[in-house]
Amino acid sequence: MTRRLLTLIGTLGVIMPLLAGNPAWAVNPDEMLSNPVLEKRARDISQELRCLVCQNQSIDDSDAELARDLRVLVRERLIAGDTNAEAIDYIVARYGDYVLLNPPLKPETYILWASPAVLAILALLAVFAFYRRKQREAAATTTSLSRDEQARLDEILGTSKDDGRA
Template sequence: MQSKLVVAIALATALLMSAPGDGFAPSPAYAVEPDEVLDDPALEARARQLSAGLRCMVCQNQSIDDSNAGLAKDLRVLVRERLVAGDTNKEVIDYLVSRYGEFVLLQPRVSAGTVALWVTPIVVLFAGAGYAFVAMRRRRKDQPKTPTLSDEEQRELAKVLKNG
């Protein structure tokens, strides 16, 4: 009885915690520390938007907004410093790309290099399918045809089957 009550309470708590709204729903976890937050809410919102699209060079699969790595903190501070200095979002991104390369962007820009990376596997897949199709047709064509029976052989076969 008591174990059922514990399970029911745990399920109810989990349900309340996952419910949308202001209630108990957890907020997203950011690695931004209080000393990094800008006083101007508009600049802070821009900084969060920018840092959400920048890759942590240590973690490599997290944004600098989500990463606790020291380099991520340095990049978050750098983004905020550039915004306070009056840079536009594009200028901040361009500065970071010039310093760290395209890899710093979680969603890389469309360029000849990125298009080639996306198109090459598709081209190779279709080329392989085309090669397999041609090879199979050639193999069918090269196979010897099943010999047909002559009139005399057909008569003999009919006799054997009739008497058989």
Template structure:
């Protein structure tokens, strides 16, 4: 009876995992009528779609979004690929039309390079200022090497005798 119960429990766990597995996978919103007949172009379109932001959802790629605008963007990508555009030409076309916000990973050139480098630069600047401040405090708080004067030594001896 015990072994039968264990087998049922393990079967129930396997069944739950099998049912939950599809839920953990990303849901792709690409409809069958959007797909291209050429598998090479379709793969290129899917790769491009993964890097483009849905401007409605803002945190999903157009490949994952069910928004109408995402569908239109997927169709534009496929139209441009069928017309013979390269991947960079398709991206340039969409950036020209919607701005760089449409890219999930912003480009690292021009003014964006300044933005990408300003964070680490400011961190290094703050680290340098902090080190100078800490070293300045350490040298200001360091004890002098002169030691105690004769009066101070006498007073210390007197205090130690009393206790």
């Protein structure tokens, strides 16, 4: 039994990385530049740009056709002699700050930066309100016993109000 379990774990250890996929496989060989320095710069830039189809994936990790087009465009800009910043600025000028995975802090993106904090505060308020309501409901359902019920309880417990025991 132990041997089978170890064999299964070993097999999964080999298979799982293959099934998980490799984001680098999103870049097709025909897109890659022959100059390794330019290719490294292109990959660095691609990690900073959002796939507009996948939204929370970089264009380097995405298999979408638009991501491929953006990767090719970045490489064309680098071949044309642009710096990394110029290539990114070119893409941002065409698609807006939304294309950046880490957009700059400016008035147009304040809501983007503030929304996680606002959502966290709203979630905390909702939890607080939920527990407060539960406490109120518990307090409202607690009612005192009628005289007959109290007398019966005293009888069962063997206590009475007259003998001074509580």
